[in-house]
Amino acid sequence: MDDCPQQTPLFTFGVIADIQYADIDDGYNYSRTRRRYYRGGLQLLRNAQESWSESPVKPEFILQLGDIIDGFNKDHGASDRALDTVLREFSSSAVEVHHVWGNHEFYNFSRSALLRSKLNSSPHADRSLSGALAGTDIYAYHFSPFPGFTFVVLDAYDVSLLGREETSEQYGDALSLIRQYNNNENLNCPPESEGLQQRFSMINGGFSKVQLDWLDSVLSSADEKRERVTIVSHLPVHPYSTDPICLAWNFNELLAIIRSHSSVVCYMCGHDHDGGYHRDKDTGVHHLTVEGVIETPPDGNAFGTVSVYEDRMVLKGNGRIADRVFLFPGCQSDADHREK
Numbered sequence: 001m002d003d004c005p006q007q008t009p010l011f012t013f014g015v016i017a018d019i020q021y022a023d024i025d026d027g028y029n030y031s032r033t034r035r036r037y038y039r040g041g042l043q044l045l046r047n048a049q050e051s052w053s054e055s056p057v058k059p060e061f062i063l064q065l066g067d068i069i070d071g072f073n074k075d076h077g078a079s080d081r082a083l084d085t086v087l088r089e090f091s092s093s094a095v096e097v098h099h100v101w102g103n104h105e106f107y108n109f110s111r112s113a114l115l116r117s118k119l120n121s122s123p124h125a126d127r128s129l130s131g132a133l134a135g136t137d138i139y140a141y142h143f144s145p146f147p148g149f150t151f152v153v154l155d156a157y158d159v160s161l162l163g164r165e166e167t168s169e170q171y172g173d174a175l176s177l178i179r180q181y182n183n184n185e186n187l188n189c190p191p192e193s194e195g196l197q198q199r200f201s202m203i204n205g206g207f208s209k210v211q212l213d214w215l216d217s218v219l220s221s222a223d224e225k226r227e228r229v230t231i232v233s234h235l236p237v238h239p240y241s242t243d244p245i246c247l248a249w250n251f252n253e254l255l256a257i258i259r260s261h262s263s264v265v266c267y268m269c270g271h272d273h274d275g276g277y278h279r280d281k282d283t284g285v286h287h288l289t290v291e292g293v294i295e296t297p298p299d300g301n302a303f304g305t306v307s308v309y310e311d312r313m314v315l316k317g318n319g320r321i322a323d324r325v326f327l328f329p330g331c332q333s334d335a336d337h338r339e340k
């Protein structure tokens with residue numbers, strides 16, 4: 001951590017991913033290679049909250065990167081109860097939480113129910129003024145916690161078989177897209193290909209043209225104002241930041257937009273419980289996949305605290321999450337660093 005400056009950060013925020021809480025006994029992931037601690041996540045969230053409340057610079061907000069409760073809750077009729085339990089834990093501090101939606105949100109709730117729920121953290125005014133997104137049911141918004149910094153929350157299941165009525169045009173479009181690559185009867189099973197095409201399963205989704213156009217315009221405005229933008233969503237979009245089985249269907253379209261704007265400094269997501277990190281060679285944008293709470297043993301931890309400075313963000317990881325420094329592309333310190 002030689003790169004860490006000794007000054008006070010402009011602001012800090014917390015990150016936590018894939019809590020997947022359920023009041024059921026431990027189990028295993030789909031391939032039975034990883035244990036899942038369905039109840040244990042609550043204590044790990046409590047550890048995170050305690051650490052954030054005790055930190056010298058209190059977080060301005062928390063990013064909850066999706067899959068807050070597990071799909072098993074639905075089978076037990078416990079979706080509302082489980083969500084209340086986790087949100088009560090979050091509300092033990094007054095810090096604002098920005099919620100991202102993952103596949104497990106849609107296993108438990110319909111899109112319209114989610115939009116009405118406490119998992120809709122978009123500021124009301126922003127939703128009604130969000131240009132192309134006004135009047136849609138896409139869950140995407142942006143906020144600015146500090147002058148010069150913007151965070152964009154994206155909806156990675158806007159194009160998906162999850163949360164859409166089977167009679168809807170969106171469902172039909174998503175089905176024909178996935179069917180081009182996946183011939184399995186059970187579309188939760190990835191196609192038996194190697195590499196990038198494994199992403200075409202029902203546990204993933206993508207971003208519609210409407211949402212991509214909206215993002216493009218948000219980033220153009222941020223470019224003009226020379227802001228620093230961090231994008232957050234549930235699904236990874238850089239193939240080197242994740243197992244490709246977890247990538248967003250049209251990750252390449254989102255990457256192309258990120259690459260065409262100078263304002264983006266970081267993309268953060270969850271979904272791949274093993275986590276991952278890659279710095280995009282062309283742009284210097286940092287792609288961070290945060291390790292999932294659900295596969296973290298009770299004596300471990302999986303949360304991070306990010307301190308933001310003029311020229312960098314410094315991630316202090318806890319437990320499975322590594323410490324990292326994200327130098328902002330284009331800063332003098334970044335140029336010096338890259339020359340070494």
Ligand code: ZN
Nearest residue numbers: 067102103271
């Ligand atoms: Zn997920």
